[in-house]
Amino acid sequence: MPKRKKVETIQVKEELHGDETIEVKNEIKENGNASGEKRKKRNVVKAVKEEVDEVKVRTKKTITEGISDELAHQRDTEGARVLAAASESKKMLGVHVSAAVSIERAIYNAVSMGCRSFAIFVRNQRRWDSAPMEEDVVVRWKKAIEEYPFPMDQIIPHGSYLMNSGSPDSGTLEKTRIAMLDECQRCERLGILAYNFHPGSTTGKCTVDECIQTIADTINYVIENTKFITLVVETMAAQGNSVGGKFEELRQIIDLVKDKSRVGVCLDTCHIFAAGYDIRTKETYEETMNEFERIVGFNYLKAVHLNDSKGDLGSKLDRHEHIGKGYLKTAFQWLMRDPRFDGIPMVLETPEGHYSQEMELLYNLEKNKENNM
Ligand SMILES: [Zn+2]
Numbered sequence: 009m010p011k012r013k014k015v016e017t018i019q020v021k022e023e024l025h026g027d028e029t030i031e032v033k034n035e036i037k038e039n040g041n042a043s044g045e046k047r048k049k050r051n052v053v054k055a056v057k058e059e060v061d062e063v064k065v066r067t068k069k070t071i072t073e074g075i076s077d078e079l080a081h082q083r084d085t086e087g088a089r090v091l092a093a094a095s096e097s098k099k100m101l102g103v104h105v106s107a108a109v110s111i112e113r114a115i116y117n118a119v120s121m122g123c124r125s126f127a128i129f130v131r132n133q134r135r136w137d138s139a140p141m142e143e144d145v146v147v148r149w150k151k152a153i154e155e156y157p158f159p160m161d162q163i164i165p166h167g168s169y170l171m172n173s174g175s176p177d178s179g180t181l182e183k184t185r186i187a188m189l190d191e192c193q194r195c196e197r198l199g200i201l202a203y204n205f206h207p208g209s210t211t212g213k214c215t216v217d218e219c220i221q222t223i224a225d226t227i228n229y230v231i232e233n234t235k236f237i238t239l240v241v242e243t244m245a246a247q248g249n250s251v252g253g254k255f256e257e258l259r260q261i262i263d264l265v266k267d268k269s270r271v272g273v274c275l276d277t278c279h280i281f282a283a284g285y286d287i288r289t290k291e292t293y294e295e296t297m298n299e300f301e302r303i304v305g306f307n308y309l310k311a312v313h314l315n316d317s318k319g320d321l322g323s324k325l326d327r328h329e330h331i332g333k334g335y336l337k338t339a340f341q342w343l344m345r346d347p348r349f350d351g352i353p354m355v356l357e358t359p360e361g362h363y364s365q366e367m368e369l370l371y372n373l374e375k376n377k378e379n380n381m
Pocket residue numbers: 242276313357
C-alpha cells in the first residue's frame with residue numbers, strides 16, 4: 009500500500025512544473041494516509057491535479073527565481089567544505105542533480121553540494137512526449153549560470169532511459185530519434201556542449217553488429233540535425249542484451265560516426281567493472297586504462313560516472329553503490345590520481361544521500377590522505 013502511494017505521488021510530481029508541486033505532494037500524502045483505498049486515492053490525486061493545473065495557469069509566472077535560503081545555507085556549509093577539499097585538485101567532481109520544478113534549479117542544487125560539474129535530465133526521463141521548453145526557462149537558466157558561472161563543458165545531461173538508439177524495432181527507434189534530437193536541441197538552447205546516453209540494446213532481436221550500426225546511424229542523424237553538441241556514448245555493464253560492455257563495441261560505434269569531432273565516450277566505473285574490467289589494484293587499473301587508450305583513446309573521453317559497484321567483477325550487474333562501500337572500494341584512489349582524468353566532468357550516480365561526503369572522500373584520496381579505504 010504505501011509503495012503504491014509513493015508511485016502516484018512521483019507521477020504527479022513529474023507531470024507538474026512549478027512551486028505548486030510540493031504542495032500537491034503534501035496534500036496527496038495527507039489524503040492518501042486518510043483514505044487508505046487505492047481508488048479513493050487515485051480520485052484524490054486526480055482532483056488535486058486538476059485543481060493545481062488551474063492554479064498553474066493562473067500563477068504561471070510566479071516561479072521563484074534565485075537560490076533558496078536553504079540551499080544557500082548548504083552551499084556555505086557542506087558545499088564550501090567540498091570546494092575546500094578540492095582546492096588543489098584538477099578533478100571536476102559533481103553529482104547527477106535534480107532538475108525538478110524548473111531546470112535552473114539544477115544549478116542551485118549542484119552549487120549547494122560543492123559540485124564542480126553536474127549531470128541532469130533535460131526533460132522527464134520516463135516519458136516519450138514532453139511539452140516544448142519555453143523561452144522563460146532558458147532565460148532563468150542563463151541567469152543562474154551568470155550567477156554561478158559553471159563552465160559549460162562541465163554540464164553533462166543524461167539521455168532518458170526509455171530510449172534505445174540501436175533498437176531493431178522501427179517504432180521504438182523512431183521514437184528514440186525524435187526524443188534524442190529534442191533533448192539535444194534543448195541542450196543547445198541552454199548552451200550545453202555534450203550529451204551522454206546509454207548506447208542501446210539488441211533486445212535479443214538483432215545481432216550486436218546490426219545494433220551498433222543502428223546506434224551510429226542515430227548519432228549521425230542527431231548530429232546532422234543539431235549545431236554543435238557532442239554525443240557521448242557510455243560504457244555499459246554488459247547486462248542483458250545491452251551493447252557497450254566492451255571497449256571494442258564503443259570503438260566500432262565511433263568508427264561509424266561521420267563527424268568524429270562530435271562523438272565521445274563516458275566511462276562509468278561501476279559499468280566497466282561489472283563488464284569485467286578490473287581497476288582495483290594499481291596493476292589492474294593500469295592494464296584496463298591502457299586497454300581503453302589502445303582501443304577507444306583518451307582523446308574521446310568526455311566524462312566519467314563515478315560509482316562503486318554492488319556486483320562483483322564481471323557480474324554484468326548495473327547496480328551502483330556508494331563510493332567505498334562496494335566491490336570497487338580501492339579503485340578510486342588510482343582514478344583520482346590519474347592526470348588523464350583532469351578537467352573533465354566526473355559525476356556521482358550513487359544512491360542519494362551522501363554526495364558531499366563522497367566528493368570530499370574522493371578529493372582526500374587524491375591527496376593521499378586516506379589511501380586505505
Ligand atoms: Zn552511468
